[in-house]
Amino acid sequence: MQHDEIQQIFLLECDEGLDLAERALLACKDGNQDAEAINSIFRAVHSIKGGAGAFGFTPLQSFTHKFETVLQQVRDGDKPLTPALLTTLIRAFDVLTDHVSAIKGQAEAPADGPISAELEAIADSDGAEEPEPARPDPVINETPSPSVADDAANDDLEIDFDDLLADLNAPEPAAGGHVIHLRPTMRALDNGSDPLLLIRELCGQGAIVRTVDLTALPDLDNFEPEGAYIGWEIDVPASVPRTTIEEIFDFVGEACGLSIHEYGEEPRFTDFPQRPVMPVAPEAETAATAVPNKAEVSAPAATVASTGQSVTPPKTEAGSPAPVPTEAPAAGPTPNAQVNAGPVPTIRVDLDRLDRLVDTVGELVITQSMLAQRLSGAGVAAEDELSQLEYLTRELQDCAMALRAQPIRSVFSRVPRIVRELEAETGKRVTLTVEGEATELDKTVIERIGEPLTHLIRNAIDHGLEKIEDRIAAGKAAEGNVRLAAEQRGGHILISVSDDGRGIDRARVFQKAVDRKIVAADARLTDDEIDNLIFAPGFSTAEQVSNISGRGVGLDVVKQAIQGLGGRVSISSEPGKGTSFSLSLPLTLAIADGMIVSCGGETLILPLNNVVESLQAKPGELKRLSPTQHVINVRGSFLPVIPLITSLGIGETETVSEQSVLIVVETESFGQIAIQVDAIQDQRQVVIKSLETNFRPITGIGGATILGDGRIALIVDVEALASAAHSPRELDLAA
Amino acid sequence: MTISLPTVIDRRAVSGLAVEISDALAKGSHLQLDGSAVQQVGQIGLQLLLSAFKTATSRDARISITQPSAAIMNAAKISGTLDLLGLEPAHAA
Numbered sequence: 001m002q003h004d005e006i007q008q009i010f011l012l013e014c015d016e017g018l019d020l021a022e023r024a025l026l027a028c029k030d031g032n033q034d035a036e037a038i039n040s041i042f043r044a045v046h047s048i049k050g051g052a053g054a055f056g057f058t059p060l061q062s063f064t065h066k067f068e069t070v071l072q073q074v075r076d077g078d079k080p081l082t083p084a085l086l087t088t089l090i091r092a093f094d095v096l097t098d099h100v101s102a103i104k105g106q107a108e109a110p111a112d113g114p115i116s117a118e119l120e121a122i123a124d125s126d127g128a129e130e131p132e133p134a135r136p137d138p139v140i141n142e143t144p145s146p147s148v149a150d151d152a153a154n155d156d157l158e159i160d161f162d163d164l165l166a167d168l169n170a171p172e173p174a175a176g177g178h179v180i181h182l183r184p185t186m187r188a189l190d191n192g193s194d195p196l197l198l199i200r201e202l203c204g205q206g207a208i209v210r211t212v213d214l215t216a217l218p219d220l221d222n223f224e225p226e227g228a229y230i231g232w233e234i235d236v237p238a239s240v241p242r243t244t245i246e247e248i249f250d251f252v253g254e255a256c257g258l259s260i261h262e263y264g265e266e267p268r269f270t271d272f273p274q275r276p277v278m279p280v281a282p283e284a285e286t287a288a289t290a291v292p293n294k295a296e297v298s299a300p301a302a303t304v305a306s307t308g309q310s311v312t313p314p315k316t317e318a319g320s321p322a323p324v325p326t327e328a329p330a331a332g333p334t335p336n337a338q339v340n341a342g343p344v345p346t347i348r349v350d351l352d353r354l355d356r357l358v359d360t361v362g363e364l365v366i367t368q369s370m371l372a373q374r375l376s377g378a379g380v381a382a383e384d385e386l387s388q389l390e391y392l393t394r395e396l397q398d399c400a401m402a403l404r405a406q407p408i409r410s411v412f413s414r415v416p417r418i419v420r421e422l423e424a425e426t427g428k429r430v431t432l433t434v435e436g437e438a439t440e441l442d443k444t445v446i447e448r449i450g451e452p453l454t455h456l457i458r459n460a461i462d463h464g465l466e467k468i469e470d471r472i473a474a475g476k477a478a479e480g481n482v483r484l485a486a487e488q489r490g491g492h493i494l495i496s497v498s499d500d501g502r503g504i505d506r507a508r509v510f511q512k513a514v515d516r517k518i519v520a521a522d523a524r525l526t527d528d529e530i531d532n533l534i535f536a537p538g539f540s541t542a543e544q545v546s547n548i549s550g551r552g553v554g555l556d557v558v559k560q561a562i563q564g565l566g567g568r569v570s571i572s573s574e575p576g577k578g579t580s581f582s583l584s585l586p587l588t589l590a591i592a593d594g595m596i597v598s599c600g601g602e603t604l605i606l607p608l609n610n611v612v613e614s615l616q617a618k619p620g621e622l623k624r625l626s627p628t629q630h631v632i633n634v635r636g637s638f639l640p641v642i643p644l645i646t647s648l649g650i651g652e653t654e655t656v657s658e659q660s661v662l663i664v665v666e667t668e669s670f671g672q673i674a675i676q677v678d679a680i681q682d683q684r685q686v687v688i689k690s691l692e693t694n695f696r697p698i699t700g701i702g703g704a705t706i707l708g709d710g711r712i713a714l715i716v717d718v719e720a721l722a723s724a725a726h727s728p729r730e731l732d733l734a735a
Numbered sequence: 736m737t738i739s740l741p742t743v744i745d746r747r748a749v750s751g752l753a754v755e756i757s758d759a760l761a762k763g764s765h766l767q768l769d770g771s772a773v774q775q776v777g778q779i780g781l782q783l784l785l786s787a788f789k790t791a792t793s794r795d796a797r798i799s800i801t802q803p804s805a806a807i808m809n810a811a812k813i814s815g816t817l818d819l820l821g822l823e824p825a826h827a828a
Contacts, residue, residue: 184778220753
C-alpha cells in the first residue's frame, strides 16, 4: 500500500471519527451522558491525533493532543462533564473539524489559539472551576438514533497508521532475519556500560524494537540508579548477518541476558508483555521521521502502569512473525479489546471500480432488454427464462446501485454545527430535531446536496425563526424549532427543512417581487405562487444584507442545485406557524423512469418525474396566440404548448391540433408546460448515459439511453426545453 | 510545577532527580519535566523517566516532558519508548 493510499484511509477515518465524536457529544448534550459516549469521543480524537502524528500534520496533532488531554481527564473522572465544559468540548470539536478540513485542503487551518488556551487552562485546573463558555449554549435535540452505544462496535478507528507507514518506511523483517532478546542484568550498568548504545548500534543496521519489557521497573521510591530495569525484544532484518549481531554484543559478557534466534525459531517470550512493534528508523535518520506507535495506549502514564497488559498485536506481513500473545496479568480491557468486539466486516472499494460495476450492470440491463425484444421478434417463447433473467438483472442492478448509496447522515452531521454558529451570530435559540439520518442516497447526490441543504438551514434560522423577544410576544417558546428530516418515498428521497417561525409574509414577498419587477403590480397570484417567488433569482426580503443568508443569491441557487440533481423543491408556509421546504430527490442519477415518446420519426424519453399527465385537447381547449404559439386550457389554467419536433429541431413545423398528443410536464422555472409529441410508446426504467462524457453537452438534452431494440434514445431536458421556449435561444440538437 | 532536567542525566544526576521528582509528584497534580537542556541520556536516564511516569500513574498525578531535546527524542526513539513517555514526533522538529 502506498503512502497516499494510507493517508486517504486516514482522512476517511477522520471523517468517521468526527461523525462518531459529534454524535457522542450531542448525546451528552441531550442528557445521554455515559462512559461509552465519553470513550467514543476520546477514541475518535485519539485516533486522529495518532494519524496526524504519523503523517506529520503538526497543527492537527498539537490541537488534538490538547483536546485529548481534557477528554482523558473527563474519561478518568478527574473532571466532571459540566454543561460549561461540554460547550467548550463542542467548540473544540468544531475547531478540530476545521483542522481536518485544512489537511484535506478544503480550508485554511483554523485559528485555534483561544480554544487551545481554554483547553490548556481546563487541563491545568483542579476541576473546581472552568472557564465560562464564550458562546450561548445551543440546544440540540437529536431524535434517538443508534448513535453512540449502538455504534460502539464501529468505533474501530484505531487503524494503526504508524504501523502502516512503518510497513513502507521501515526495513521489512524478512525470512532469514533474527530476533534478539536482550535483558540487561542488574549490574549491566556498572563501569559506565550502557546497553542502550548497543540497541542504537543495532537500530543503525535497520533493527526494530518489537517489545519493551518494563515489568522490572520500580517506582521512584524504589529506584536504584545503578540498576538496570528494561529489557527488549528486537527484530533484526536479514540484511544483518548473525556475525554482525554477535560482534555488536561481543563485549557484554554476562552483563546482559542475550539470545539470538532466527525468525520463527525464537522461544516463547513469556516473560515479556507484548506491545506492538515499534519501528525505529536507522540512526542516520532524524527523529523527525520517527513514527511512534500509539495504537495501544490511551495515555503514556497509563501505559507504564500497565506494562503487564496484553495488547492486540499489530498485523504482520508474511515472513514477519506475529508477536507471541501472552497472558494478561493485569485486569481491565484495553481499548482494542472493546473495538474487537465484532464490528460488521466492511471493505473499502475504490469509487472508480464501483462506478465501473454500476456501468456494466447498466449495460447488462440494456442487453437483457435487447435480448428480450429480439427473442420476442423471432417468435421464440422463453417467457419463464426471460422473466427470471429480468428479475435477476433487476436484483443485480439494485445491489449495484445500493453500493453507491450512503446514509445522509454525513450531510446531516454538518447541521448541528451550523445551528450552533447561527445561534451565536443571531442570538436566537434553536432546538434542532434530526430524523431519518440513515436514509440512503446516491453518493453523487450526497456530495451535492450539502450546500443547498446548508442554505435552507441558514434561511430557516436567519429568516424563518423570529427573534427571542418576538417569539415570546407571539406566545411561542423562546427557543425556535428547526426540523431536518429525510425519508424514502417510492423512487424518491424526500428531505424536509421545517421551522416553527413566522412563516412567509406574503404581502411583503409580493411587494418585493413587484419592486423588483418580477411580477406585475396587478398580478393575481395564489398563496403558493407568492411563496414560490422567493425562488426567483436575486429575490431577497432581508431588511439588510447579512453574512448568513440574505445576499439574495440563496434560494434560487438552492433550486438550481436540486434541479441539477433531477429533483424538485417545494415550499409550504403558514403565517405565524412556520415554513417547510421539501426537496424531492431521485434515489440515483444513473437510472430513471422515463416515458418513451415518438416525435418526427425519433424516439425520445421524457423523465417521468417531470410528467404530470398526458392528454389530447378537447374542442375549444387549444388557443392560438400566433402562427407558432399555442396554449391549452387545462382545467382553467392556460399552459404553453411546445412542439417537441421544432423545439429540438428534429423536423419541420408541425401544426398543433386537437389530434396532437400533449404531455403536461412540471418545470421548476416556468411551471407546467404541455409538450406536443406524435405518440406515446411506453413507460420504463432507462439507464442514463451521459452525453457530456460520451459525446458533448447538448442544450435541451439531458442524456441518452439505449433501448431494447438497440437504438439510442435521447432524454429530454424538460427544464432546458421550457427555458428555450421562453427565450429566443435556439436549442442545438439539429446542429 | 516544572523541573528542569540537567544537561546530562547520568547516574550522579539520577539519584537527586529521583527524589526531586518523587517529592514534586507528591505535592502537585501536574508535573512538567523541562527536557530542553538535555544533551546526553542513556539507559539510566531513560529508566528514571519511565519510573517517574509509572510513579505518577500510581499516585494519580500527571506528568509530562516539555520541550524534549533531540537527545531525549533519540533515546526514546531507539528504545521504543516514545509513546510511553508521552512524546510526539513533532517534538523533534
